[in-house]
Amino acid sequence: MAVIAVAGFHHETNTFAPSKATYQDFESGGGWPPLTRGVRAVDVVDGMNIALAGFAAAARAAGHRLVPLIWANATPSAHVTRDSYERICGMLLEEIGRAEKFDALYLDLHGAMVTEHLDDGEGDLLHRVRQAVGSRIPILASLDYHANITRAMTERADALIGYRTYPHIDMAETGRRVAALLDDVLRRGEPPATAFRKLDFLIPLSAQCTLIEPSIRLFERLAGLETESGAVLTFSGGFPAADIEECGPSVYGCGFGPDRVRRVVDLLVHEVADAEREFQAEFLSPDEGVARAIARSRPGGPPVILADTQDNPGAGANGDTVGILEALLRQRAHGAVVGLLIDPASAKQAHDLGAGAEAEFALGAISGLPGHVPCRGRFKVERVGDGNFVGSGPFYGGSKMRLGPMAALRRDGVTVVVASKKVQAADQAMFRCLGIDPARQSILALKSSVHFRADFQPIAAEVLVVAAPGPMPADPATLPWTKLRSGVRLRPNGPAFRRPGAR
Ligand SMILES: [Zn+2]
Numbered sequence: 085m086a087v088i089a090v091a092g093f094h095h096e097t098n099t100f101a102p103s104k105a106t107y108q109d110f111e112s113g114g115g116w117p118p119l120t121r122g123v124r125a126v127d128v129v130d131g132m133n134i135a136l137a138g139f140a141a142a143a144r145a146a147g148h149r150l151v152p153l154i155w156a157n158a159t160p161s162a163h164v165t166r167d168s169y170e171r172i173c174g175m176l177l178e179e180i181g182r183a184e185k186f187d188a189l190y191l192d193l194h195g196a197m198v199t200e201h202l203d204d205g206e207g208d209l210l211h212r213v214r215q216a217v218g219s220r221i222p223i224l225a226s227l228d229y230h231a232n233i234t235r236a237m238t239e240r241a242d243a244l245i246g247y248r249t250y251p252h253i254d255m256a257e258t259g260r261r262v263a264a265l266l267d268d269v270l271r272r273g274e275p276p277a278t279a280f281r282k283l284d285f286l287i288p289l290s291a292q293c294t295l296i297e298p299s300i301r302l303f304e305r306l307a308g309l310e311t312e313s314g315a316v317l318t319f320s321g322g323f324p325a326a327d328i329e330e331c332g333p334s335v336y337g338c339g340f341g342p343d344r345v346r347r348v349v350d351l352l353v354h355e356v357a358d359a360e361r362e363f364q365a366e367f368l369s370p371d372e373g374v375a376r377a378i379a380r381s382r383p384g385g386p387p388v389i390l391a392d393t394q395d396n397p398g399a400g401a402n403g404d405t406v407g408i409l410e411a412l413l414r415q416r417a418h419g420a421v422v423g424l425l426i427d428p429a430s431a432k433q434a435h436d437l438g439a440g441a442e443a444e445f446a447l448g449a450i451s452g453l454p455g456h457v458p459c460r461g462r463f464k465v466e467r468v469g470d471g472n473f474v475g476s477g478p479f480y481g482g483s484k485m486r487l488g489p490m491a492a493l494r495r496d497g498v499t500v501v502v503a504s505k506k507v508q509a510a511d512q513a514m515f516r517c518l519g520i521d522p523a524r525q526s527i528l529a530l531k532s533s534v535h536f537r538a539d540f541q542p543i544a545a546e547v548l549v550v551a552a553p554g555p556m557p558a559d560p561a562t563l564p565w566t567k568l569r570s571g572v573r574l575r576p577n578g579p580a581f582r583r584p585g586a587r
Contacts, residue, residue, distance in 0.1 A: 085147045085148060085149065086148045086149075086187040086188060086270050087148070087149050087150075087151060087184065087185065087186040087187050088143055088148050088149070088150055088151065088186060088187065088188045088189070088190055088266070089150075089151040089153055089180065089183055089186040089188070089189045089190070090125070090126060090136060090139065090140065090143075090150050090151070090152055090153065090189070090190045090191075090192070091125065091136075091152075091153040091154045091155070091176055091179070091189075091190075091191055091192070092125070092129070092134070092135075092136045092154070092155045092156065092157065092191070092192035092193075093154065093156045093157075093172060093173075093176065093191070093192075093193060093197075093209065094116075094156070094157040094158075094192070094193065094194040094197075094228075095157070095158055095160070095161075095164050095194055095196075095197040095205065096160040096194050096196045096197070096228065096230060096323055096398075096399070096400065097160070097161070097162065097163055097164060097196060097197050097198035097199075097205070097323075097326055097400065098160060098161065098162060098323075098325040098326065098399055098400025098401075098555070098556060099162060099163060099198050099325065099326050099327040099328070100162070100325055100327065100400075100555060100556075100557075100563055100564070101160075101161055101162040101325070101399075101400030101401060101402075101555050101556070102162065102401075102402060102451040102452065102453060102555055103161050103162055103402060103451065104161060104162045104163050104164070104165050104200070105158040105159075105161045105162070105163070105164045105165065105168060106165050106167070106168055107165070107167060107168040107171055107172075109158040109159065109161065109168070110156050110157065110158045110168055110172060112158075112505070113157055113158070114157065114158055114159030114505070114506065114507060115159065115475075115480060115483055115485065115507040115508070116129075116132070116134065116157045116483065117129055117132075117155060117157070117484075119154075119155070119156045119157075119172070120154070120155045120156075121153075121154050121175055121179065122152065122153075122154075122179065123152055124152065125152035125153060125154050125155040126140045126150060126152040126155075127152075128155055129155060131482050132256070132481075132482045132483060133252075133253065133255045133256050133478070133479065133480075133481055133482065133483075134192070134255055134256060134259070135192040135226040135247075135255050135256065135258045135259035135262070136155065136190075136192040136259060137256050137259065138255070138256030138257055138258065138259030138260040138263075139190055139192065139226070139259030139260065139262050139263050140259070141256075141259075141260070142259065142260040142263035142264065143190075143263045143266070146263065146267060151183045151184060151186055153176055153179035153180060153183065154172070154175055154176050154179055156172045159397060159398075159506050159507065160397065160398055160399055160400040161400050162400060163198055163199055163200045164197060164198070164199040164200070164205060165199070165200055166199060166200040166201045169197075169199040169200075169201075169202070169205065173208075173209060173212060176209075176213070177212060177213070177216050180213070180216045180217060181216065186221070187221070187222075187270065188221060188222045188223075188224070188266055188269070188270060189213065189217055189221055189222070189223045189224070190223075190224050190225070190226075190262060190263075190266065191209075191210075191213070191223065191224070191225040191226075191241075192225070192226055192259065193206050193209070193225045193226065193227055193228075193231075194206070194227065194228040194230070194231060195227035195228055195230070195231020195232060195233055195237065195244075195246070195320070196228065196230055196231055196232045196322075196323035196326055197209075198326050198327075198328055203328040203329065203567065204234045204236055204237070204328065204330065206225075206231075206234075206237050207234045207235075207236030207237045207240065208236075210223065210225070210236070210237055210240035210241050211236065211240050213240075214240045222242045222243075222266065222269050222270070222275060223240070223241050223242050224241065224242060224243045224244075224245070224262050224265065224266050224269070225237075225241045225243075225244050225245075225262075226244075226245050226246070226247075226258045226259055226261075226262050227244055227245070227246040227247070227318070227320065228246065228247055228252070228320075228323075229246055229247040229248070229249065229250045229252060229292070229294075229320060229321055230250075230289075230292075230320070230321060230322065230323040231246055231320045231322070231323070231334075232320075232322050232323055232326055232328065232330055232331045232332060232334075233246075233280065233282075233318075233320050233330075233334045233336055234330040235280070235330065238278060238280045238336060242269065242275040242276065242278075242338075243262075243265055243269070243275070243276050243278065243316070243338040244278075244318060244336055244338070245258055245261050245262050245265065245316055245318055245338075246258070246318035246319070246320045246336070248294065248303055248306070248319075249294050250292050250293055250294045250299075250321065250534050250535075251293075251294075251295075251478070251479050251510070251534055251535040251536075251537050251538035252479065252535065253478045253479060253538050261316070265316055265338070268340075272340065274340075276316075276338040276339050276340055276345075277338065277339060277340065277341065277342035277345050277346075278336065278337065278338045278345065279336070279337050279338075279342075279345045279346040279349040279350075280334065280335075280336045280337075280349070281334060281335050281336075281349055281350070281353040282330065282332060282333070282334045283322075283332060283333040283334060283335075283353065283356055283357060284332070284571055284572050284573065285332070285333075285360055285363075285572065285573035285574075285575070285576055285577075285578070286322065286324040286331070286332050286333075286560045286561075286572060286573065286574055286575060286576075287321050287322060287324060287332075287333055287363045287576065288324060288363070288365040288558055288559060288560060288575060288576075289324065289393065289396070289399060289533040289534060289556070289558070290365045290367070290391065290393050290533050290534060290549045290558060291363045291364065291365035291576070292321035292363075292534065293534045293537065295537055295541065297362055298359035298362040298363065299321075301359075302319060302352075302355060302356060302359060303319070305352065305355055306319055306352060309348040309351060309352055310348075312348075313339065313341075313344045313345070313347070313348045314339055314340065314341065314344065315337045315338065315339030315341075315344060315345045315348050315349075316337065316338050316339055317335070317336070317337045317348060317349070317352060318334075318335065318336040318337070319333070319334075319335050319352060319356060320333055320334050320335075320336070321333050322334065323399075324560040325399060325400065325556060325557070325560065325563060327563070327565055327566055327567050327568065328567055328568070329567055329568065329569045330569070331568055331572075332568075332572055333356065335349050335352045335353040335356060336349070337349040337352075360573075360576045360577055361576060361577055362576075363576040364575070364576045364577065365549065365558065365559075366549065367393070367549050367550065367551040367558045367559070368548055368549065368550050368551070369550070369551065369552075370407045370408050370410070370411035370550055370552040371411050371414070371415070372550075373390050373408070373411070373548045373550035374390070374408070374411040374412055374414075374415050374417055374420075374527075375415060376388075376548060377390055377417065377420075377527045377548060378415060378417050378527070380545065380546060381419075381526040381527050381545065382526060382545075383418075383419055383526055384524055384526070385523050385524045385525055385526065385543070385545075386523060386543055386544060386545040387421075387522065387523070387525045387526060387527055387528040387543065387544055387545060388526070388527050388528075388544070388545050388546045388547075388548065389527075389528045389529075389530060389536070389540055389541075389544045389546070389547045389548065390408055390527065390528070390529040390530070390548050390550045391530060391532060391533060391534075391536065391547060391548070391549045391550060392405070392407075392408050392529055392530060392531045392532070392550060392552055392554070393532075393533040393549055393550065393551065393554075393556065393558050394551055394552055394553065394554030394555070394556050394557060394558055395407075395531050395552065395554035395555070395556065396508060396531060396532050396533045396554075396556050397426065397506045397507060397508045397531060398508035398510070398532060398533065398535055399533060399556040400555065400556060401531075401554050401555045401556045402426060402450065402451045402506060402555075403424060403425065403426035403506050403507075403508075403509075403531045404425065404426050404427055404448040404449060404450045404451055405448060405449065405453070405456060405552060405553060405554045406425070406447060406448040406449060406456075406458065406459035407552030407553045407554070408422060408529045408550060408552045409422050409425070409447070409448070409459050409498070409500060409529070410459055411552070412498045412527070412529065413459070413461070413495065413496055413498055416496055416497065417497070417498060417526075417527055418496075418497030418498075418526070419497060419525055419526035419527065420497070420498045420499070420525070420526065420527035420528070420529065421498075421499045421500075421501065421515065421520060421522070421525045421527070421528050421529070422498065422499070422500045422501065422529040423500070423501030423502075423503075423509050423514060423515060423528075423529075423530065423531070424487070424490075424501055424502070424503045424507065424509045424514055424531060425447060425448050425500050425501065425502050425503070425531070426450075426502075426503055426504070426505070426506045426507075427447055427448050427450060427502050427503075427504075428488060428489070428504040428505075429450075430445055430446070430447050430448075430491070430493075430502050431488065431489040431490060431491050431502045431503065431504045432489055432504075433445065434465045434468055434489075434491030434493060434502065435468050435489045435491065437465050438465065438468070439465050439466065439467050439468055440464075440465065441464070441465050442462055442463070442464045442465070443462065443463070443465075444460065444461070444462055445459075445460070445461065445462075445463045445493060446458035446459070446460050447459045447460075447463075447493070447500060447502070451555070453553075453554075453555060455553070456553065461495055462495065463493040463494060463495045463500070464493065464494045464495065465491060465492075465493060466491075466492040466493065466494050466499065466518075467491065467492045467518045467519055468489065468490065468491045468492075468518075469489075469490045469491070469517050469518050470488075470489065470490070471485065471486060471487030471488045471489060471490040471503055471504060471505070471517070472484075472485065472486055472487075473485050473513050473514075473516075473517040474513065475511045475513055476511060476512065476513045476516075476539075477510065477511040477512055477513070477538055477539025478538040478539060479510050479511065479535050479538040479539060480510055480511040480513075480539075481511075483511075485507065485511075485513070485514070486505065487503040487504060487505045487507060487514075488503065488504025488505045489503075489504050490502060490503045490504070490517065490518060491518075492518045492519075492520060499520065501514070501515060501518060501520065508531065508532045508535055508536070509530040509531045509532050509536055510530075510532050510535040510536045510538065510539060510540075511539050512539050512540065512543075522540065522543060523543040528540065528544075529550075533549075533556070559575055560574050560575055561574035561575045561578045561579060565581055566583075566584060567583070568581050568583065569581075569583070570582050570583045
C-alpha cells in the first residue's frame with residue numbers, strides 16, 4: 085500500500101485564438117467539472133472519461149490511498165492568463181505543502197498549455213512541483229493526444245503516458261495505464277528509463293484522427309513494439325496551433341531497460357516519419373460542402389455531417405462563426421441542423437420570446453474576428469431549454485453539462501441550436517435535450533474537428549470536413565508562426581518554417 089498524491093490541471097492553448105483562459109474560466113470548467121481544491125478533487129471526476137478518474141479507480145483497487153490536491157480545467161482557448169496560472173499553480177503547491185507524507189505523485193495534464201508568461205506551461209509546472217516534492221518522489225503524468233511534449237517535461241517527470249485515441253475515448257483508460265506503471269515503479273524502487281524524439285512536421289487536426297490511416301496502422305505498430313519490448317510508448321500528434329518552439333508531434337517511451345526503450349522509440353519515430361504524406365488532409369469550402377451534402381443526403385436521415393473544423397471550441401475557437409450556417413441558408417438546405425452556436429445573447433432573446441415566437445436575430449460573430457459579421461434574419465423559436473443534461477456518448481459520457489439557456493431557432497428549413505456556454509459539439513445529447521434526434525436529420529453541421537466522430541460517425545451517412553472562416557485553421561501552414569523552431573514543415577510535405585531572423 086502506498087500513499088499517492090494526485091492532481092489535474094488541463095488547458096489546451098491555441099495561441100492564435102481570440103480569447104484567453106481567465107481564472108473564472110477554470111472556476112466554471114467548461115464541459116468538465118469546475119476548479120476543485122482538496123479532498124473533493126477526485127470525487128468531482130468520479131465515473132467520467134477522465135484520466136484522473138481512471139487512475140483513482142485503479143490505484144484504489146490496488147490498495148493505495150489517495151491524497152487529492154486539486155482539479156482544474158478550462159475549455160481550450162488562447163493563453164492561460166498569468167493570474168490564473170499562478171493562482172492555480174500556487175494552490176497546487178500549497179496543497180502539496182500541507183499534505184501528509186506521500187510516496188508518489190500523479191498529475192493528469194494536457195501537455196499543450198501556454199500561458200501569458202510561459203511558452204511551456206507543463207514544463208514549468210513540473211519544474212515547480214519537482215522542486216516542491218524533491219528528487220526521490222516519483223512523478224508520473226498522463227498527457228492528451230494533442231500534447232506538444234517538450235524536453236523540459238520529459239526531464240522533470242519520471243514517466244509520461246499519452247492518450248492513444250482521437251476522439252479521446254481512452255482518457256480514463258490512460259489513467260489506469262499510469263496506475264499500472266506506477267505500481268511497477270514503486271515495486272522496483274527506481275524510475276524507468278525514458279527516450280524522446282520530436283518529428284519535424286505539423287499534422288492538421290482532422291488528419292490526426294485515429295479512426296483513419298495512417299494512425300490505425302501506427303497505433304497497431306506501437307502496441308506491437310510495446311509487447312516485444314515491455315516499454316510503454318506514447319505517440320503524440322501535437323497541437324498544431326501553439327506558437328512555441330517545441331510545437332508538434334513526438335514519440336516518447338519509458339520502461340526498464342534503457343537500450344530497449346531507445347530502440348523502440350527510434351523504430352516508431354521512423355514509422356511516423358515515413359507516414360508523413362498520409363497525414364495530408366482534404367477540406368471543402370462551405371458552399372462546396374453544403375452542395376455535396378444536399379446532393380448526398382435523404383430526408384429523415386442518416387445525416388451527412390459537415391465538420392466545422394475551423395470553429396472548433398475544442399481547439400480554442402469560440403463556436404460563434406456563421407460561415408456554414410450562411411451557406412446552408414443560401415442553398416436552402418432543408419432539414420439541416422447546425423450546432424452548437426455559442427451565443428448567450430441570442431439564447432436569452434429566444435427565452436424571453438418563448439417557443440413559437442418569431443423575431444429578428446443577429447446570430448454569432450461575437451469574438452470580433454476580422455471580417456466576421458452576425459447572421460441576421462427572422463428566425464422562429466422552435467424550442468428553449470435550460471442546457472442541463474448528461475452526456476451520453478463515448479467522449480462526454482457521464483459529464484454533467486451546464487450550458488446555460490439553449491434554444492433551437494429555425495429559418496427556411498435550417499435549424500440552429502444555440503447554447504450559452506462554450507463546448508464542442510461532440511455528443512448527441514446536446515441536440516436531444518431540445519427534442520432533436522440527430523440520426524433523423526438530413527444534414528448536421530457540427531462545430532468540432534474530430535471528437536464528434538466518437539458519437540456521430542456511427543449514425544452518419546458520410547463526414548465532410550469544411551474549412552469555413554474561423555480561428556483554428558484546418559491547415560496549420562496558414563497561421564502566422566513566429567516562435568516555432570526552424571526547419572519544421574508547417575503541414576505534411578509542406579513548406580519549412582524559417583524563424584524570423586534565423587539563417
Ligand atoms: Zn486533445
